[in-house]
Amino acid sequence: MNSSDQPITALSDAPVLNFEDAVRFFQNITPDGKCFACGTDKWEIPFFGAGLQRCVLIPTGMSQGGKSTYSLNLVCTHCGLSRTHDVGTILSWVEKNPAEKPGGVEQ
C-alpha cells in the first residue's frame, strides 16, 4: 500500500469522539466524579475543532481485536491530576445512548 498520495491527517484508524457525547457520558456514568487528589469536580476534557468539537484521543500503543486502542485524559483544573478513560468504553456507551436531539438545547 502506497501511503504517500494520501493526505496526512490524524491516525487513520483513530476513532472519533464528539465532545458533547463525552460530556454526556461523564454526566451519566460518573456524575459524582470528584478528583481523587483535591476533591473538586472540575475536569477539563481536551478537545479540538470549532463547531463540532472532538475530543483529543491518545493512542495507548496497544490494540484490541486488531484495532488500536485510545484513551481520553481528563485533567483536574484545580490540582492538575489526570485521569484516563478507555475510549472504546465511552464509544460503546454513546452507541447505546445516542443523543436524543443533536444540537438541541432542551434540558
Ligand SMILES: [Zn+2]
Ligand atoms: Zn484535583
